[in-house]
Each structure stands twice: as C-alpha cells, then as structure tokens.
Amino acid sequence: xxxxxxxxxxxxxxxxxxxxxxxxxxxxxxxxxxxxxxxxxxxxxxxxxxxxxxxxxxxxxxxxxxxxxxxxxxxxxxxxxxxxxxxxxxxxxxxxxxxxxxxxxxxxxxxxxxxxxxxxxxxxxxxxxxxxxxxxxxxxxxxxxxxxxxxxxxxxxxxxxxxxxxxxxxxxxxxxxxxxxxxxxxxxxxxxxxxxxxxxxxxxxxxxxxxxxxxxxxxxxxxxxxxxxxxxxxxxxxxxxxxxxxxxxxxxxxxxxxxxxxxxxxxxxxxxxxxxxxxxxxxxxxxxxxxxxxxxxxxxxxxxxxxxxxxxxxxxxxxxxxxxxxxxxxxxxxxxxxxxxxxxxxxxxxxxxxxxxxxxxxxxxxxxxxxxxxxxxxxxxxxxxxxxxxx
Numbered sequence: 001x002x003x004x005x006x007x008x009x010x011x012x013x014x015x016x017x018x019x020x021x022x023x024x025x026x027x028x029x030x031x032x033x034x035x036x037x038x039x040x041x042x043x044x045x046x047x048x049x050x051x052x053x054x055x056x057x058x059x060x061x062x063x064x065x066x067x068x069x070x071x072x073x074x075x076x077x078x079x080x081x082x083x084x085x086x087x088x089x090x091x092x093x094x095x096x097x098x099x100x101x102x103x104x105x106x107x108x109x110x111x112x113x114x115x116x117x118x119x120x121x122x123x124x125x126x127x128x129x130x131x132x133x134x135x136x137x138x139x140x141x142x143x144x145x146x147x148x149x150x151x152x153x154x155x156x157x158x159x160x161x162x163x164x165x166x167x168x169x170x171x172x173x174x175x176x177x178x179x180x181x182x183x184x185x186x187x188x189x190x191x192x193x194x195x196x197x198x199x200x201x202x203x204x205x206x207x208x209x210x211x212x213x214x215x216x217x218x219x220x221x222x223x224x225x226x227x228x229x230x231x232x233x234x235x236x237x238x239x240x241x242x243x244x245x246x247x248x249x250x251x252x253x254x255x256x257x258x259x260x261x262x263x264x265x266x267x268x269x270x271x272x273x274x275x276x277x278x279x280x281x282x283x284x285x286x287x288x289x290x291x292x293x294x295x296x297x298x299x300x301x302x303x304x305x306x307x308x309x310x311x312x313x314x315x316x317x318x319x320x321x322x323x324x325x326x327x328x329x330x331x332x333x334x335x336x337x338x339x340x341x342x343x344x345x346x347x348x349x350x351x352x353x354x355x356x357x358x359x360x361x362x363x364x365x366x367x368x369x370x371x372x373x374x375x376x377x378x379x380x381x382x383x384x385x386x387x388x389x390x391x
Contacts, residue, residue, distance in 0.1 A: 002344060004351040010315040010336045013352055017088070017342030020196055023189045024174035025087045029338050032282035033166035038290065039282025042313030045290040049322050050381040054368025062370045064361055068330050069155055069252050069273060069307065074104030075357050076324060076372070080311055080334035081131030081157060081256075086114025087178055088342040089196075090203040096341055097125045099349035103357075108157055108332075111144065112229070114178065116210035117151045131157040131256070134241060135232040140216045145248055147215075155273070156249045158242065159280075161257030163235040166284040179207040242270045256311075256332075257284075259294050261301035264308075274307035274330070281312045281334055292323060293386050299327030300388035317359025321367070325377050326385060 007013055018026050032039025064075035079100045085092040093115040097107040108129040109120060120128065130148040135141045148156065180186045190197060200207075212229070213219055219228050246253050255267045256276040267275045277291045277298055291312040299308050309330035310323050320331045333356070340352030364372060367379040377385065 002347055004344060004347060007343075007348075007351050007355070009355060010339060010352060013336075013339040013343045013348060013355075016344070017339040017348075020193065021088055021342040022180060022186075022193050022196065024171075024176045024180060024186070025084055026342065027170045027174055028084050028176055029082065029088070029335055029342075031168065031170045032286065033168050033284060034286035036282060036286070038279055038286050038288050041290045042279070042282055042292070043315065043319075045292050046313065046319045046322060048384050049292075050384045051318075051322075051363065051367050052379055052381055053366050057368045059365040059370060062361055062365055064357065064364070064372045066329070066372060068106060068309075069254075071106075071154075073106070075320075075360060076328075076330045077320070077353070077356070078106040078129070078309075078330060078332050079108055079337055080332045081108040081110035081113075081129075081159070082334055082338055083110045083112030084114065084176075084178060085110070085338065085341065086206055088338060089345045090199040091115055091119075091123075091206065092341055094120060094123045094125060095346035096337065096349055097128055098123075099346045099353065100337070101126050101128075103350060103353045105353070106155075109153075111211055112209055113211055114206050114209065117144075117147050117153070119206070119210060121151045127152045127154045129153060129155040129157055129254070131159060132245070133159055133162060134234050134237045134245070135216075136234045137216060137232055140212075140232075142248065143215060144211065145245070147211075149249070149251075155252040155254055156245070157254040157256055157276075158245060159256045160237065160242075161259075161278065161280050161284050162233060163237050165230075165233065166280070166286070168283060178209070239266055239270050242267075242272075246271050254309075258298065259288065259291075261297045264298045264302045268302050268305045272306055274309055275302070276330075276332055277308065277310040277328070278332070279312055292319075292326070295323065295326050295328060296386050296388045297390075300390060303327050314356075317356045317361070318363050320356060320360045321363050321375070322380065322385070324372065325375055325379050327377075 066076040100107040130153040252273040311332035340348030
C-alpha cells in the first residue's frame, strides 16, 4: 500500500493524474464544451456561499450516514458513470467499483465503459448501478437492459441530456479514440507515459467499449465502433421512451440531466425514483447555469416527491455539504475520484473519497452539527446562497 497521506486535496490527485495519463484521455475528463464557461461556473458558483461557524457545541460521535434509494451509505455520494474510465487506468471501472463499494457508496457503470457489465461481474464486483444511453438501435438497448438485469444491477440511470453531442473542442483536437491512433502527436505524448503503457501491455488489455463491441449489430471491430456511436445516440428521445424503459427495466430508475423545475416535474410524473441535477459537468450545453444555482428551484418543485441529487463541480467536501444544505440528498462524484484513479488506481480512488468525506465531516462539525440528517440551510449565511425563484 502506498502512503498517500500527503495527497491532502483533490487538486493534488489531479496534478498526478495529468502527469500519468495520456493527454486525450485526461482532457476527455478535465474539459468542457465550447468556451467551457459552464464547466468553470459549476465550481466558481460555490464560492459566494458561506458557512455560519458555531462554537462550544458537542462535536463528538459525528455521522454522515444517509440513504440512497433506500440503501444505507457511508455518506451521501455515488460515483458517476464516466466513459473511457478504463483508459485512465487499466481495468479502471473494476478498480473504481471496488474502491467505491468498499468505501460504502454506490458505483455506476457507463454504457461507454471499457470494461463491460460482464467484466465487472466476473471480477466479483457487488451489484452496481448501470447507466444507459438511449440508442436508435432499440433492440441493442433492450439487450443492454437485459444484461444489466442478469448482472443484478440494482438501479438503472438514464442520461437524458446527450441526445446530441456537445461541441467538445479538445476532444476533436486530440482525435479522441480508443485505442489511441498512431499519429506523431499521440506517439510523442504516449512516450512520456511509460508506466501507463506498461499496465496495458502486461495487464488485461481492454481497449474498446466492451458493452458495445460484439453485442451491437455491425460492430465487430474498432474501425466501425466510432462511427456507430456517432450514429446511434438518439435525438428523438422523449418522455414516452422513459415510460417504456421504466416498464422494461422493472426496478428503480434515475434520470440524469435535469436542469429545470418543469423537467423535474415531468420526471416525477414518469416515475423517476431519483433525479440528478446535472449539466454533464459542463460538457454538453455551454452558457447554461451551474447545477448549484439550478438546485433550489428543482428541490422546491419536487423535493418532497422524489430524491433530488446533484453533480458537476464537486471537488471539496465543503461544496458537498453546501449542496446537502440546499436540499440535495445525494452528490454524484465524477472527476474527483477519476483523478484518484488516474493517479494511483484503486488506492487513488479510495484516497479521493476519504478526502471528500473528511472535508464534509469536519465542515459539518464547524457548522455545529454531529448528524448530517440535522443539517439544512441554517448552516449557511443568509444572502450568500441561491433561493428558489418563487420565494
């Protein structure tokens, strides 16, 4: 076991991740679309929100325990479904899942993962959540759902904000692909990432989207996979499709990508067991509001009817506590644990989660609470945080 005690914040892990991981895969994670304004505001919009510090209160025996979809968790977090995760570290999805589940929070596998549903089951990963992209090829989509059910996945997360792909400039410039194409810029960059390369040469060499390759029609090799994914994301996705998927799945569904009260109300109407206030980490629509600014109106609209969670911009436990105080009952972590994965594999994920947990716990103590369930907006300085627009 490495001593990662000097990795004291998520930024420390990000720096190591950037040094370790090929540019195209690092920038796939650490960029936004268009001008990246929303990507940046997801973080900066937390800055004006301030805590009220309380003193001389009993801070002993604290707990951040909560529940997500009725299941107890160590703290109100889950890992996000990140594509290409297996290119940050060999078998990355397996390492992420094991670290998250040992820590006591759910793991979500992406449709666009390098390790497949079956790979995780074979590796002994506990039942996990599966994230679904709705494809034009509905038979393939139904087969994905069947495979997730056979793997005993405990919830289905449907991403609803990727009917069309945002303009991600750096992915285009980097020629993002898996495996990397043998271009001069790629080879020069890969020559500086020797440990990364050795893990793939001598490890379990998974290079492609294994949930898709060998399962979807006319996708038998890497050359046809890229064009297939571009053609298959379905721009006609509608609420009617959500109802049909829910019926087909037969278990809890989570809708990821809700940014307005109107859509939140529709999500409840169509049976969402949880919704995630998400702008895809600023990787889809640019010049839209941050998730923390969207949160209060959505909580006001449906917070008593379904679980409202949030993602995008969570690199500190302080910001996680702010979101909880404003009504989010779960915080989905994407880049933060992925930086840990790219830096140190499974140990890095564990360290990232521990950092966030400790920061959230300590901040709750400074705010005068021992039990997360007692925390609400009273821990925040009035006038520094967004309120529902109907107030």
